[in-house]
Amino acid sequence: MTGREVLERLLDGNRRYLEGGGPRAVEQTAREKLVDSQSPMAAILCCSDSRVPPEYVFDAGLGEIFTVRVAGHVVGTSVLGSLEYAVDHLGVPLILVLGHESCGAVKAALAGGEAHGSIKGLVERIKPSLKDINTGTEISQEIMETAVTENIRYTQHQLQDISDSIRKKVDAGDLMITGAVYSLRSGEVNTV
Ligand SMILES: [Zn+2]
Numbered sequence: 001m002t003g004r005e006v007l008e009r010l011l012d013g014n015r016r017y018l019e020g021g022g023p024r025a026v027e028q029t030a031r032e033k034l035v036d037s038q039s040p041m042a043a044i045l046c047c048s049d050s051r052v053p054p055e056y057v058f059d060a061g062l063g064e065i066f067t068v069r070v071a072g073h074v075v076g077t078s079v080l081g082s083l084e085y086a087v088d089h090l091g092v093p094l095i096l097v098l099g100h101e102s103c104g105a106v107k108a109a110l111a112g113g114e115a116h117g118s119i120k121g122l123v124e125r126i127k128p129s130l131k132d133i134n135t136g137t138e139i140s141q142e143i144m145e146t147a148v149t150e151n152i153r154y155t156q157h158q159l160q161d162i163s164d165s166i167r168k169k170v171d172a173g174d175l176m177i178t179g180a181v182y183s184l185r186s187g188e189v190n191t192v
Pocket residue numbers: 047048049071072100102103104105106
C-alpha cells in the first residue's frame with residue numbers, strides 16, 4: 001500500500017470509532033501469527049495523553065500500527081530511532097504525527113512558565129514551533145488550536161530535517177509524512 005492508501009485506511013478506522021467501534025478482542029491465533037515478525041501499515045507519532053490512544057482512535061488491531069508516544073509528540077533521539085526502525089526495517093509507507101485538542105504540553109509551552117525537572121526539556125522542544133504566535137494576555141481557544149497545528153507541522157518538518165534516512169525515503173517517494181489533529185470532544189481525526 002502507498003502512504004496515501006494507508007492514510008485512507010486509518011481514517012476509515014476513525015470513522016468506525018466514531019460510529020461506536022471499540023477495542024477489538026484479540027484471539028490467540030492472531031497473537032501467534034505475529035510471534036516471528038510484524039508488518040505494521042503505519043507508524044504513528046502521538047502525544048502520550050490518555051485520551052488519545054491510537055489503537056482506539058483508528059480502530060486498529062494487533063500488529064497494525066507501530067506507535068511512538070511522547071508528550072507533545074516532541075522529537076528526540078529515542079523517538080527518531082524508533083521511527084527510523086519503522087521506516088527502514090519494517091518498511092512503513094506512512095508516518096502520521098497525531099496531535100490533539102487542548103494538548104497540555106503545548107499549553108505549557110505557550111504559557112511560558114517555569115517547568116520543573118525533566119518537563120522543562122520537553123516544553124523547550126515545543127517552544128520553537130510557537131515562535132510566530134502572539135499569545136497576548138490570555139490563551140484563547142483559537143490560539144490553542146493554532147498552536148496545536150503549528151506544533152504538529154513543526155514535528156513533521158523536524159523528522160525530515162534531522163533524520164537522513166527519513167528524508168531519503170520521503171525524497172524517493174517511498175514515505176509520506178502527514179499531520180493530523182484529534183478532537184477530544186468528537187473523537188474525529190482531521191489532517192492538517
Ligand atoms: Zn498532548
